[in-house]
Amino acid sequence: MPKDVITTRAKDYNQWYLDIVQHADLAVSAEVVRGCIVFRPTGWAIWEMMQRGLDERIKATGHENVYFPLLIPESFLRREQEHVEGFAPEVAVVTHAGGEALTEPYVIRPTSETIIGYFFAKWIRSYRDLPLLYNQWANVMRWELRTRPFLRTAEFQWQEGHTAHATQDDAERETLMILHDVYADFVENVMAMPVIRGLKTEKEKFAGALRSYCIEAMMQDGRALQAGTSHNLGQNFARAFDITYTDQGNTVQHCWTTSWGISTRLIGALIMTHSDDEGLVLPPRLAPTQVIIVPIYKNDEEQSKVMAVVERLSAELKGKLRFKVDSRDNLTPGFKFNEWELKGVPLRIEIGPKDVEKGSVALARRDMPGKAGKQFVNQEGLVERLSTLLEEIQANLYTKALAFRTERTRHVHTYEELQSQVEIGFARAYWAGSRADEQRLQDELKATIRCIPLDQPEQPGRCVLTGKETTQLVIFARAY
RNA sequence: CGGGGCGUGGCUCAGCCUGGUAGAGCGCAGCGUUCGGGUCGCUGAGGUCGGAGGUUCGAAUCCUCUCGCCCCGACCA
DSSP states (O other), rough: OOOSSOOTTTTTTHHHHHHHHHHHOOEESSSSTTOOOOOOOOHHHHHHHHHHHHHHHHHHOOOOOOOOOSEEEEEHHTTSHHHHHHHHHHGGEEEEEEEEEEEEEEEOOOHHHHHHHHHHHHHHHHHOOOEEEEEEEEEEEEEOOHHHHHHHTTTTEEEEEEEEEHHHHHHHHHHHHHHIIIIHHHHHSSOOOEEEEOOTTTSSTTTTOOOEEEEEEEETTTTTTEEEEEEHHHHHHHHHTOEEEEEEOOOEEEEEEEEEEEEHHHHHHHHHHHTTBBBBOOOOOOOSSOOEEOOOOSSHHHHHHHHHHHHHHHHTTTTTTTTEEEEOOSSSSHHHHHHHHTTTTTEEHOOOHHHHHHTOOOOOOOTGGGGGGEEESTTHHHHHHHHHHHHHHHHHHHHHHHHHHHTTTTEOOHHHHHHHHHHHEEEEEEOOOOOHHHHHHHHSSSSSEEEESOOOOOOEEEEEOOOOSSOOOEEOOBOO
């Protein structure tokens, strides 16, 4: 008889999410530091897996890692008009140090465009210095009014890419390349989360950007979550920080810069995409532990026989898969099954006396709870079997998530349809409204234009609000 | 930041109205038992009742302030 440690999604989706975070040992509230969380080992291990996958892709596309200070002179933020307006309300400021008031306060970085811009201006002289392709892994702070673990915390971890280019085309190409080859590729192939690639509207774009691209994912409650953003900053920061270069014709030009980021918020997205009422579900390619081995025995004799097989199989798996053996002997197997399901391990191997006799093991997949996901296989060829199964689970999670999104996405033609569709998922609609119209819909429907998908229709249609003919199709949704 | 709710062993909560010096279940420790889907029993440890003031002979309980958490809204990766 299972204990109800996890609130069901149907009962209270929000509480379900908090229960997963807590009971899967991902993180706890920092308690004494407002709006912050403490990452526990499992939560941090997931972030490390994300870092690994993204870092590989970032480097493979020609970028180098750097690191800039946590503190930024307050005046830097003011240099770019839109930027300061966007961030001023949520920055934390350091006013005292060394027992004295500082002559100029520092802000704790909410993002690093400004301080990096300052140094880019010093480092870039000639077109030969371009493109400059940097990335940094860092923590940033934004004093959010309402926080939720991973999804919105006052301090969060992320990577922020910052690049400078000679031409607008180069900057645009970089911005889109990151979106496709780094972000969408990682999120879809490693995290098994389907995303919609799109452009943000003027209203939703990053403060100070020329334009912002994003990948948007659908959570199990039908709401949208921005999983990553990539900004073409135009020459806005180059002008504010005087980032210039001399071109082939000996003319001084402003650079075109970009910035792009993915944060620990992705952990929240991961939870809300795949997990179920039994607990966390991790896609195999991301899971810090892919396979858990649970030995089963009832006396010393059985234990030594079973453990001999466990040892032998462990030796075979070593270096090929990420696995652990749960040899705690104060807990029953049933308890362990439930616990590892709660923690999201994709695949479980059970080895008991019967398996020792028959030369078999029992396998249970996390993506198919209960008997449906259980099978008995020969110990022979187990490594290959596991690898195949893990890839099957990976594919299945993506397929399920995509099917869910497809089912919860509808094309809408009228205001009424839009209104009801955003209650349950994504609404695709033609849009020719103004920024004020967009605000009005947000006020009335609590839904925003998540993005203008990069895949646009050939055929024109009529704007869902104004009735004007347009070829622009957008996605409306309620968002995290 | 506005409205509402709540802070009592690690967790979930009772006690508060009607002040008299703290309880339960789960978890934890030890021993035994059990072990193929959350074993069972016995013994035991663990709390200055979020914090600071105040009222009182006496405060978990009443009053004031403060910090934090949850829900709803506005703002946001």
